[in-house]
Amino acid sequence: MDGFDLVVRGGTVVTGTDVFRADVGVSGGKIAAIGLNLQGAQAIDAGGLLVLPGGVDTHCHIEQLQEGGGADEESWTTGSTSCFAGGTTSVVTFSTQFKGCGILEPLAEYRRRAARGMVDYGFHQIITDASDEVIWQQIPEVVAAGVRSLKVFLTYDALALDDRGYIRVLAAARRAGALVTVHCENYAAIGWRTEALLAAGHTAPKYHAWSRPRMIEREATSRAIALAEMVDQPIQIFHVSCSEVAAEIAQARHRGLKVWGETCPQYFVLTAEHMDRPGFEGAKFMCSPAPRHAPDQQALWEDIRRGTLDVISSDHSGWCYDGSRGKRASGSAANFRDIPNGVPGLAARLPIIFSEGVAKGRIDLPQFARLIAGNPAKLFGLQSKGSIAPGFDADLVLWDPAKKTVLDNSHMQHAIDYTPYEGLEVTGWPVATIRRGEVVMRDGRVQAEPGSGRYLARGSYDMIRSTGVLPDGFDAAAFA
Numbered sequence: 001m002d003g004f005d006l007v008v009r010g011g012t013v014v015t016g017t018d019v020f021r022a023d024v025g026v027s028g029g030k031i032a033a034i035g036l037n038l039q040g041a042q043a044i045d046a047g048g049l050l051v052l053p054g055g056v057d058t059h060c061h062i063e064q065l066q067e068g069g070g071a072d073e074e075s076w077t078t079g080s081t082s083c084f085a086g087g088t089t090s091v092v093t094f095s096t097q098f099k100g101c102g103i104l105e106p107l108a109e110y111r112r113r114a115a116r117g118m119v120d121y122g123f124h125q126i127i128t129d130a131s132d133e134v135i136w137q138q139i140p141e142v143v144a145a146g147v148r149s150l151k152v153f154l155t156y157d158a159l160a161l162d163d164r165g166y167i168r169v170l171a172a173a174r175r176a177g178a179l180v181t182v183h184c185e186n187y188a189a190i191g192w193r194t195e196a197l198l199a200a201g202h203t204a205p206k207y208h209a210w211s212r213p214r215m216i217e218r219e220a221t222s223r224a225i226a227l228a229e230m231v232d233q234p235i236q237i238f239h240v241s242c243s244e245v246a247a248e249i250a251q252a253r254h255r256g257l258k259v260w261g262e263t264c265p266q267y268f269v270l271t272a273e274h275m276d277r278p279g280f281e282g283a284k285f286m287c288s289p290a291p292r293h294a295p296d297q298q299a300l301w302e303d304i305r306r307g308t309l310d311v312i313s314s315d316h317s318g319w320c321y322d323g324s325r326g327k328r329a330s331g332s333a334a335n336f337r338d339i340p341n342g343v344p345g346l347a348a349r350l351p352i353i354f355s356e357g358v359a360k361g362r363i364d365l366p367q368f369a370r371l372i373a374g375n376p377a378k379l380f381g382l383q384s385k386g387s388i389a390p391g392f393d394a395d396l397v398l399w400d401p402a403k404k405t406v407l408d409n410s411h412m413q414h415a416i417d418y419t420p421y422e423g424l425e426v427t428g429w430p431v432a433t434i435r436r437g438e439v440v441m442r443d444g445r446v447q448a449e450p451g452s453g454r455y456l457a458r459g460s461y462d463m464i465r466s467t468g469v470l471p472d473g474f475d476a477a478a479f480a
């Protein structure tokens with residue numbers, strides 16, 4: 001067979017189930033054939049390299065709108081560059097809601113901004129205010145526009161929904177046919193411990209972890225699952241930090257519930273001890289839930305191996321360390337409550353998980369492909385993404401499995417002035433990234449036209465349909 005636009009020749013193709021030597025033929029931006037001796041107008045030599053599906057990062061914050069105007073410090077162009085540098089070709093990011101306001105205007109503004117990027121993109125819709133108008137009119141409208149997942153926070157002053165608000169969002173999602181993703185930490189418990197810590201003079205970054213211990217993540221996860229079970233609404237638990245939280249998900253799945261779990265690279269390579277670095281350095285590692293301890297990291301790999309946690313996202317957060325809006329904006333003596341949460345990691349995600357997972361023998365190549373591409377694409381209805389198979393978008397990463405790299409911020413190619421992974425040695429590195437058949441990164445050089453990213457409108461799909469099992473057989477979501 002010949003006549004392809006591009007042939008990726010002689011690599012070892014990794015799918016979610018198999019690893020085999022083959023050429024990949026690309027036409028019109030799609031994978032057209034996988035076979036031997038394919039011919040095309042252009043060829044790229046993948047000899048000695050793995051050919052992986054382009055990374056799909058379904059939880060990252062890029063140019064997210066902020067209350068009072070503006071956005072976080074990672075723009076769509078810098079964020080796209082960082083994605084391509086690290087082998088990611090699709091993202092799902094967040095359109096916001098500010099309490100007391102609707103969701104349509106911020107979504108329109110966010111779409112305008114996202115259209116400047118190069119990475120393919122979809123959105124989750126954050127719901128912070130479950131007003132009647134949002135619940136009954138606006139959620140159906142944004143879902144119809146292809147935003148087929150809602151995000152709920154059970155903590156954070158500006159974002160938290162109470163249980164009633166969360167139930168209303170679950171019910172709205174069930175009616176509209178959307179997935180709900182949940183940030184699970186107990187808001188009241190964090191507030192109580194934070195006040196006590198500050199009163200005792202415990203203000204340094206390390207006390208961020210003390211303010212939100214693991215049982216408050218477990219409690220919120222258990223509650224989030226029980227309420228989703230009551231409504232019969234599928235959910236994904238975001239950024240699971242430790243095994244006792246994963247156990248809640250495992251039990252739910254055992255009961256037949258549609259509950260999925262995501263974790264992030266930071267929970268495998270950062271610990272609470274990082275937040276205890278001298279001076280203010282610890283702020284660089286502050287995210288929520290907080291990184292735990294070394295034994296937790298080992299246990300989390302077991303949850304990955306068992307399949308309880310089946311998606312690894314970056315939870316990339318676009319805040320610098322220095323500068324007027326960064327982690328140090330309130331000074332180096334700021335108390336932990338006033339330091340922006342979150343760590344950057346778009347470009348670090350695949351290298352860290354490959355290195356800690358595949359290179360260290362904890363997972364095999366197909367599982368890696370599923371965790372970083374196939375599973376998130378399926379769960380979030382990105383139907384043309386995440387797999388190397390005819391008909392899928394030709395999103396590919398050529399990967400050197402043996403290359404060793406000591407990470408520093410220049411590798412990240414983001415707008416953020418630090419990486420929490422500085423000094424971490426990884427084995428395995430992206431050599432080239434191909435987005436819809438176009439080579440957008442080669443040997444670290446990113447070249448792509450701003451505005452060339454495509455909006456990924458997501459239609460309905462079976463995986464997130466409710467199960468039909470309701471308490472007493474009564475469907476309250478039909479009424480309230």
Ligand code: URP
Pocket residue numbers: 061183239286287288289315317341342343
């Ligand atoms: O600390 C974190 N994770 N920041 C990003 C926002 C969120 O909670 O996902």
Ligand code: ZN
Pocket residue numbers: 183238239288
């Ligand atoms: Zn979160």
Ligand code: ZN
Pocket residue numbers: 059060061315
């Ligand atoms: Zn997040």
